Amino acid sequence: MKLLAKSPWVVHFNCNSCNGCDIEFLACLTPLYDLERFGILHMGNPKHADILVVTGSVNHRNARVLENTYLQIPDPKVVVALGVCSSTGGIFADCYNVLGGIDQVVPVDVFVPGCPPRPEAIIDGLVQSLGKLEAKRVGKAVPPVTKLVRTFRPPAEPGEKKED
């Protein structure tokens, strides 16, 4: 019996997000999408949760907080990186304080692309993570993570003038 996949509880962590992804995530709980029909509850407490949903890129200040939140979730657990910022750092990747995607700090199981992702994509990502959650419980090998988004930085040309 798929114990974990039937009642996944989610804790949502806003790392450094612009709140676009957070609003889209909360939209999944509305009557139109109704995540609770899968038994998914929004917990707000890592000690009760199975899935850690992270929005926004990780920086020097919140890396420790994110790791702490991750460690408070009892095993088996999965991490879903919601949106392009939490996958790679997004448009903030070049900021002086940003470390990049959250996979720099915690192991990520599912990357959900988009800026912000559509509610359908978020639900799809969460449902994908349920399979990994179940695989972790029975000790099966978890399929490798596919990162659909990559950071692209054009190399600086020599002698290029800085724009004002």
Next chain:
Amino acid sequence: MWSAWETIHAFFNRDCPAFLPAVLVVAAPLVGAFLMGLDRKITARIQGRIGPPILQPVYDVLKLFAKEPIFLNRLYIFYVLMHLAFMILAVVLLALGQDILIILFVHAFSTISLILGALAVRSPFSRIGASRKIMQMVAYEPVLILFVVGFYLSTPVPHSFLASGAMHLNQPLLFSLPLLLPAYFAAVVIKMEKSPFDVSAGQHAHQELVRGVTLEYSGPFLAVIKIAHFYEVFFIFTIMAMFWSTNLWIGAGLALAAFFAQIVVDNTNARLTTFWMVRFMWGGPMLLALCNIIWLYGTGRG
């Protein structure tokens, strides 16, 4: 139908008194879980959602047992086990038709165990949840005590506190305790952690104080709290059914009506502050209950 019930009742009481409690220890949490699942489904439908399956609370508990047990200290785990043990004891004593005053105290001690457990950790949210749970007890316990007094006065002379006396009343309890029914219903709304009184720990997807008294419990220990809540749901609606205990079909109907009414109350009210709750309970339902007791004395039943 009625004579069949009498036969069954006589069998349980005279021939095999341990049978009903033994069945209820297994059946009560299942009934409680079913009611909680129904609660979530109806709440979802009221809000225009599809909602989780009816058996969702069972899935939740099974999942929690599959999780890693993390705990901070042994004391608060001990308290949560006491919470479950005393809740089961309250259901068993009620099934055995024991002294209803003792049953009420056992039930109150079960809640106090949960509060002590929440106070045995250093999380501020857990402690605020515990203090609010105490205020909830301050709000509803007088009504429960007055219910017991009213029950005592309603039994034929010589009066008795025995819950089994509810089966031998001349008229339903509701006829002698009409004002205690709404008062007890208000207490039920608090016990079920429903809006406007869900101040100490949010149920479902409502959030208050992160998770209030249950904050530091995870995995199997949280499952123990969930199971205790299933017993409690069964317990409080059995007390509700006692208002028409002379015919348990009507009693069960009354309990079901109260169950649906508290879902509607939950969905049509916003959460209010702790002290508003205490003021409301002492000003409204407790006064109603007191008037009922005074009226019982006035009609010479005291």
